[in-house]
Amino acid sequence: xxxxxxxxxxxxxxxVINLELILNSLGLQMENxxxxxxxxxxxxxxxxxxxxxxxxxxxxxxxxxxxxxYLKSEAKPQHNFKRVLANNSYAPFKHLKLDENSSDLHPYExxxxxxxxxxxxxxxxxxxSMDMKMSDKYVWVDDELKLKELVEVLSEExxxxxxxxxxxxxxxxxFTALIQISTRDEDYLVDTIAVxxxxxxxxxxxxxxNICKVFHGxxxxxxxxxxDFHIYVVNLFDTAKAxxxxxxxxxxxxxxxxxxxxxxxxxLYQREDWRQRPLPIDMVEYARMDAHYLLYIADCLVSExxxxxxxxxxxxxxxxxxxxxxxxxxxIRRSNALCLQLFTKxxxxxxxxxxxxxxxxxxxxxxxxxxxxxxxLVRRLCCWRDLMARMHDESLKYxxxxxxxxxxxxxxxxxxxxxxxxxxxxxxxxxxxxxxxTPRFPSSVVSSHLxxxxxxxxxxxxxxxxxxxxxxxxxxxPNGSCPFSLYNYGLLSKTNIKSSxxxxxxxxxxxxxxxxxxxxxxxxxxxxxxxxxxxxxxxxIYANDGRLLCYCDRRxxxxxxxxxxxxxxxxDPPAIMLLFEPKGRPEDEGNDFYIQSKKNICVGCGEGNxxxxxxxxxxxxxxxxxxxxxxxxxxxxxxxxxxxxEKAHSSAERYKKKVALEFGIPLFVHKVVNxxxxxxxxxxxxxxxxxxxxxxxxxxxxTAAMALIRHGPRMPPQRREELxxxxxxxxxxxxxxxxxxxxxxxxxxxxxxxxxxxxxxGISLNNTSSNNIVSDNDIKGEDNVDSYKNEVHEPENGSNxxxxxxxxxxxxxxxxxxxDGAVFATCSSKxxxxxxxxxxxxxxxYLLKNHGEVGIQEFCQRWRQVFVESINxxxxxxxxxxxxxxxxxxxxxxxxxxxxxxxxxxxx
Ligand code: AMP
Ligand code: ZN
Ligand code: MN
Numbered sequence: 050x051x052x053x054x055x056x057x058x059x060x061x062x063x064x065v066i067n068l069e070l071i072l073n074s075l076g077l078q079m080e081n082x083x084x085x086x087x088x089x090x091x092x093x094x095x096x097x098x099x100x101x102x103x104x105x106x107x108x109x110x111x112x113x114x115x116x117x118x119y120l121k122s123e124a125k126p127q128h129n130f131k132r133v134l135a136n137n138s139y140a141p142f143k144h145l146k147l148d149e150n151s152s153d154l155h156p157y158e159x160x161x162x163x164x165x166x167x168x169x170x171x172x173x174x175x176x177x178s179m180d181m182k183m184s185d186k187y188v189w190v191d192d193e194l195k196l197k198e199l200v201e202v203l204s205e206e207x208x209x210x211x212x213x214x215x216x217x218x219x220x221x222x223x224f225t226a227l228i229q230i231s232t233r234d235e236d237y238l239v240d241t242i243a244v245x246x247x248x249x250x251x252x253x254x255x256x257x258x259n260i261c262k263v264f265h266g267x268x269x270x271x272x273x274x275x276x277d278f279h280i281y282v283v284n285l286f287d288t289a290k291a292x293x294x295x296x297x298x299x300x301x302x303x304x305x306x307x308x309x310x311x312x313x314x315x316x317l318y319q320r321e322d323w324r325q326r327p328l329p330i331d332m333v334e335y336a337r338m339d340a341h342y343l344l345y346i347a348d349c350l351v352s353e354x355x356x357x358x359x360x361x362x363x364x365x366x367x368x369x370x371x372x373x374x375x376x377x378x379x380x381i382r383r384s385n386a387l388c389l390q391l392f393t394k395x396x397x398x399x400x401x402x403x404x405x406x407x408x409x410x411x412x413x414x415x416x417x418x419x420x421x422x423x424x425x426l427v428r429r430l431c432c433w434r435d436l437m438a439r440m441h442d443e444s445l446k447y448x449x450x451x452x453x454x455x456x457x458x459x460x461x462x463x464x465x466x467x468x469x470x471x472x473x474x475x476x477x478x479x480x481x482x483x484x485x486x487t488p489r490f491p492s493s494v495v496s497s498h499l500x501x502x503x504x505x506x507x508x509x510x511x512x513x514x515x516x517x518x519x520x521x522x523x524x525x526x527p528n529g530s531c532p533f534s535l536y537n538y539g540l541l542s543k544t545n546i547k548s549s550x551x552x553x554x555x556x557x558x559x560x561x562x563x564x565x566x567x568x569x570x571x572x573x574x575x576x577x578x579x580x581x582x583x584x585x586x587x588x589x590i591y592a593n594d595g596r597l598l599c600y601c602d603r604r605x606x607x608x609x610x611x612x613x614x615x616x617x618x619x620x621d622p623p624a625i626m627l628l629f630e631p632k633g634r635p636e637d638e639g640n641d642f643y644i645q646s647k648k649n650i651c652v653g654c655g656e657g658n659x660x661x662x663x664x665x666x667x668x669x670x671x672x673x674x675x676x677x678x679x680x681x682x683x684x685x686x687x688x689x690x691x692x693x694x695e696k697a698h699s700s701a702e703r704y705k706k707k708v709a710l711e712f713g714i715p716l717f718v719h720k721v722v723n724x725x726x727x728x729x730x731x732x733x734x735x736x737x738x739x740x741x742x743x744x745x746x747x748x749x750x751x752t753a754a755m756a757l758i759r760h761g762p763r764m765p766p767q768r769r770e771e772l773x774x775x776x777x778x779x780x781x782x783x784x785x786x787x788x789x790x791x792x793x794x795x796x797x798x799x800x801x802x803x804x805x806x807x808x809x810x811g812i813s814l815n816n817t818s819s820n821n822i823v824s825d826n827d828i829k830g831e832d833n834v835d836s837y838k839n840e841v842h843e844p845e846n847g848s849n850x851x852x853x854x855x856x857x858x859x860x861x862x863x864x865x866x867x868x869d870g871a872v873f874a875t876c877s878s879k880x881x882x883x884x885x886x887x888x889x890x891x892x893x894x895y896l897l898k899n900h901g902e903v904g905i906q907e908f909c910q911r912w913r914q915v916f917v918e919s920i921n922x923x924x925x926x927x928x929x930x931x932x933x934x935x936x937x938x939x940x941x942x943x944x945x946x947x948x949x950x951x952x953x954x955x956x957x
Contacts, residue, residue, distance in 0.1 A: 118524075118531040119493035120441055126324050127224060127442060130535065132246040135276045135394065137221045137439035138539025141655075142394050145252075145279040154923065155389055157283045160258045164284055164385045168378035172207045172261050174351040181310050183341055187236040187333070191243035196250055199230070199237055203254040206232050208261040208286075210343035213241075213270045214323040214336060221442050221536070222394075225277045226323035229340035236337045241277070242324065248278035256283045263347045265289050265302045265339075267387055275392040282388050288343060290383040291350040294376055295357065301596060302339065309349050310342045316595065354380055391923060395648060398658040399513055401435030402428065403649060404445070411603060412455045425511050426458035432513050433505055436520050441494050442536040448494045450476055450621050461506050465499050498530070589624035590615070592631055652929075653693030653920040660688040665916045666909055667701055669889030675897075678905055684933050685909065693920045700919035701912070705885065714891045717746060745779045747796045754793035 127133075135142050145156045155161065190199050203209055210231040217223035228239040241248060254260055255274070262282055264270055266289040274280035292300035306312045318335040325332070354376040397403050405428045413423050431454060438448045449472075456475035462468045472491040501520070510516070521540060524531045588606050590598045606625050609615035615625040650657040664671065665685040689697060709716045753775040761769055776785050776793055795803050896904035913931040916922070 117497065118441075119497040120532050123493065125219060125442070126226075126242045126326075127220060127245075127536070128534065129242075130245045133535040134279060135222050135392070136539045137442060137536045138542065139394075139396055139400070140539055140542070141396065142276070142392055144275065144391065145281065155281070155391055157256050157281045158389065160256070160283045161385055161388050164258060165382060168381050170261075170286075170351065170377055170381065171259070174208075174348045177348065179310070179342070179345040181312065183236075183334075183337060187238060187337055189238050189240065191240040193244065193247055193250075196239070196244050196247060199239070200250050200254060202232065202235075203230070203251075203260070204257070206260060208263060208344065208347075210263040210340045210347070211270070212264065212336075212339040212343070213273060214319075215269070215273060216322065216324045218322075218444050218447050219324075219442075221438050221444060222276065223273070223444070225273050227328070227336055229336050231337075231340040231343065233344055236341050238328075238333065238336060240326070242326070245277075248280065252278070252280050255280045258284045260284060261286050263288065263343045265305070265343060265346075267384070268390070271387055271390055272392045283385075285384040285388050286347055286351075286381065287384040287387060288346050288350055290387075291347070291354060291380040293383065294380045295350065295353055305346050306338070306342055309346050312338065312342070314338055350380075351377065393648075393650065393655045393924065395650065396657040399432070400517060401431030401433075402513070404435070404451070405431035408451055408455055413458070423458040426461070426506060427454055428511070428513060429505050429516060430454045430457060432516055433501065433520055436517060436540070437494050437498070437524070439540060440525055440531055440537045442534070443492070443494055446621050447492050449492065450490075452476060452620060453490070457502075457506065463503060463506065465502075468499060468502050469496075498524075588622055589619070591618065591624060591626040593627055593629070595626070598627070598631060648924065648926070649688065650924055651690035651693050652687045652922045652924045652926070653689050653697070655924045656690035656693075658690075660690055661694055662686050663689045663694055663697055666912045667705065667885070667889070669705075669885035670893055670908070670912075672886075673890045673893035674905060675902070678902060684929065685913070687922075687925070687929075689920070693922075697916055697919045700915060704912070704915045705888075708892060709888060712892050712895060714888050714895070716885055716888050745775060749775055750779050750793050750796055754790045758787075758790050758794075 147156045188195070188199075190196055212229045213225050214227040214229075215223055216226045224245075225241045228241050230237040230239060239248075239251075255262060261284050263286045264282075265287065267282065267285055267287045271282050271285075274282065288302075288305060289300050292305070297304075303314050303316055306314055314335065318332060321332055323332070328336070357376040408427050408431070409424050413420055413427060430449065434445055434449045434454065437443075438445050441448070452475040453472050456471050457468070460467075460471050462471045469491055472495065476490045501523075523529060525533055525537055525541065588601055588603055590601060590606070590609070592598050603623065606615070606617075606623055609625055609627065610617060614629060615627045618624050618626045648657075649660065651660050663686065665687065671679060671685075705716060708714075753772040756764075757769065757772050757776065761772075764772075773785065776790065777783065779793065779796070780789060794806060892908075893905070896908055900907070910931055913933070917931060
């Protein structure tokens, strides 16, 4: 429609010119010619407009018959982008490849690692003076010429300051809408919408290790620059990290601007729509300010870092940071470690289903058939929302809020009016709270595709794969209703994750080959033990001055809200603001790990389809730590996929053996022949062990015993002998009988599991208490994870895989523990029976006695190192650190304050 009008006027003009030629050739007088021309033109215009109007009417009619997508008439800035690196398909993001053979790790990994080794400031940060009044002069960069000039200027600089602004509501992944760059002489505002496709021109200066880039809080910026422009930051000085190293009372940019420059900012501008053009003058001012003073602030911080050595004798950092440049180096190290982060897309096996699972667990978790139906509807609506958001390049929140989905699923409105009423009612609160950032409801996606809803809400089939294909076909298929674009074309491609998933299910229908069987058993394991809904909800808690305190799960938010200690300030994802002054701010305490949003993906390889929690510090040790040292659990419990789990777990088991040797504390208590030689398993005495003798693990013992019982007579003699040795080792080396083998099957099982096995095997060994099996090691929580490969022991459910803290427990109580205290209580009765429990206790006791808490901290660091070396995790949350030790003090109202633990527990 937009194109037709200019084309018609062009034709018009052409006809007028031809007319002039004709009249000229007729030799008419000037004046008459003019009159005739007007007459002709008027007639022509009249005819043309009638034709146009007709055409338009027809067009409108057609439009009403099938729904027309709003995108056909709404222009969004990103539609002009011709080069989109991160589209909305389910295919993984492709990072810049500098040469064909390079792996798909960070393209500048070696450059960054070189900086991490050198840890020196090559640039003179002069602590010169600065005119605190910002002039009106700045450069708006919005075309290729200006961008090239900027690149010229920057490549001559040794250091420049950068900040970026982002738009996220009307885009699926979000996009950078503005980049502010300041040199010592000039402020540049790069209109990244106008020059989006050629932003790569800036890549070399950002990756140049000889040019230092100063950011404040670069975590997100680093990722966004990769995602939108393949720009990788190498050589970063992050003023927020410098604040951490200096233990500044606060580390926000607003604080630094006030203290060093005496200027105040209004951070509410962060939430403005940065796509606006021309950018309103007050937003230009705000944006410039974010970069304008950064070089001066960096000067001040660097000189403080350099001076720190003079008066650090009293500071607690002095033990670790002692030589001259250590403070500077530490700031550089923390800054450049940020640059190693890589952007990844959050991918899931079935579109929208992790959001659905979390909504169901929050709102629709009661049983009964009506609840079942609502749950199915939530799944269908989430599938639709995910796909529609990707196709139209809108955020999930813009398309349909979580509240709206739950309301639709509960009320099942069928007429367009009822649907709209349900939607606007569901979002009244959100609308009221964020009148400037949330759209009016229903969104244009919903209103222009209302005819999808009767199908979504009424149809019975619950096959989400089919639904997915249907939505896809209806909207962007060959005859689809919505525009095809750079953002959504990838959704139609065959390399969809769905096809690979289908292969797996098909394969399990055939006679299973060994490899397939293993794969199927892995699948089963994944189904059984992976987290059923997202672990991190990424809810936010703000202080009463609007500063972000931490990310956490919903339960923690509810805890504060129910006690009237906080008010809800955002719904999707939820955020609260505390009504009291919190004790300390994590960001001010060098604990920036706690204010990172965390992704629901494997920290090792980025797998997002399934993940399990993995404890980096094995629980046989951690369970014996003093309470306040356990509080770093969210740092030391990470998500990993089954494959990374297997690697990490087995290298941890190997390391445990090393620990056992090093400390001379055996991993397993030995079974002894005579009851009067029974060993003390309470863990209070330090048993002496022969080096190299680590006992037999219950799992190894049971597997060997089972194999001997089942296949003993048919086994090659050599193998039979090997297995016998395993069992004999347990029985102190004596010859073993059939009965010993049967008894060995029960070692390490819980009473419940024992009963089950006895029933299955039809044996009665009720008098186990009278025999002398003392090392009845309960391997729960230690080895279960490996058991999918093991035919003897099959765990009942996933609950004993995880003994986690409240911030990681799902509200539906999948993990049956509400606080560490409670876990300890339930475990303490079996304490002496935990697999490596006695070993763990002795090691921890030894460390505490001889090295105090520092000993425990160093011990934790060793385990983190083991973990890092076992799987080379590439997706650890920013701020995760092998040397993490930041202590957390808990305020009076904190959910972790031991005094507050009781109410949390009773709430369940
Ligand atoms: P800044 O680092 O303060 O310049 O923020 C950069 C971008 O992060 C902004 O343009 C926003 O897109 C986003 N952002 C930061 N803080 C918030 C917030 N509190 N709410 C919404 N968006 C935010
Ligand atoms: Zn559409
Ligand atoms: Mn900014």
